[in-house]
Amino acid sequence: NAGVTQTPKFRILKIGQSMTLQCAQDMNHNYMYWYRQDPGMGLKLIYYSVGAGITDKGEVPNGYNVSRSTTEDFPLRLELAAPSQTSVYFCASSLTVKPYEQYFGPGTRLTVT
Amino acid sequence: GENVGLHLPTLSVQEGDNSIINCAYSNSASDYFIWYKQESGKGPQFIIDIRSNMDKRQGQRVTVLLNKTVKHLSLQIAATQPGDSAVYFCAETYELSGGGADGLTFGKGTHLIIQP
Numbered sequence: 191n192a193g194v195t196q197t198p199k200f201r202i203l204k205i206g207q208s209m210t211l212q213c214a215q216d217m218n219h220n221y222m223y224w225y226r227q228d229p230g231m232g233l234k235l236i237y238y239s240v241g242a243g244i245t246d247k248g249e250v251p252n253g254y255n256v257s258r259s260t261t262e263d264f265p266l267r268l269e270l271a272a273p274s275q276t277s278v279y280f281c282a283s284s285l286t287v288k289p290y291e292q293y294f295g296p297g298t299r300l301t302v303t
Numbered sequence: 304g305e306n307v308g309l310h311l312p313t314l315s316v317q318e319g320d321n322s323i324i325n326c327a328y329s330n331s332a333s334d335y336f337i338w339y340k341q342e343s344g345k346g347p348q349f350i351i352d353i354r355s356n357m358d359k360r361q362g363q364r365v366t367v368l369l370n371k372t373v374k375h376l377s378l379q380i381a382a383t384q385p386g387d388s389a390v391y392f393c394a395e396t397y398e399l400s401g402g403g404a405d406g407l408t409f410g411k412g413t414h415l416i417i418q419p
Contacts, residue, residue, distance in 0.1 A: 232392050232409025240403040280346050287404055294346030
């Protein structure tokens with residue numbers, strides 16, 4: 191199994207541009223999550239999904255959108271990128287409803303200038 | 304992420320010694336407390352969790368202690384190895400407004416440095 195994969199690894203955006211961060215998992219996990227991690231800080235939950243077709247907001251959803259058309263994929267969309275969205279973005283998935291044993295992808299480092 | 308904190312941003316230990324990483328939390332209603340390890344350039348990796356009705360849980364070379372009286376969580380790593388060098392985060396669960404799953408509140412992390 192590849193586990194959780196994320197693309198791209200790095201990206202630089204200009205203010206106002208849009209992009210989609212891709213996330214895929216091959217473990218047949220129902221639960222998927224998007225986090226952002228600012229320098230020296232812990233992770234904050236942006237959006238999550240409990241299954242295909244079902245998504246909901248986390249702690250910091252503003253400026254982002256998600257979709258979950260399949261069990262495997264959970265893309266994160268940034269519309270009108272802002273410097274405050276400069277961060278490292280992690281996608282994660284879990285098998286059970288309790289989130290503690292989440293499996294994380296390698297991350298996408300995004301810079302907005 | 305401000306509800307869960309760690310006492311030290313950096314902890315330096317000698318290889319072979321035991322390490323203790325501490326964490327204070329604020330949400331008494333959390334069901335679970337979890338420790339993650341994050342190596343440079345990688346995503347966090349689950350280490351161990353403890354349910355709120357337990358005081359201690361042991362894994363391979365790691366032990367987590369939970370003191371609910373003072374809202375304190377610690378991770379003990381026995382016989383520290385170079386591969387233990389990483390940032391360690393504690394996290395606590397909270398109920399997500401949409402239901403169906405719990406969220407995690409992460410602390411800021413402690414950077415564990417292993418001296419040869």
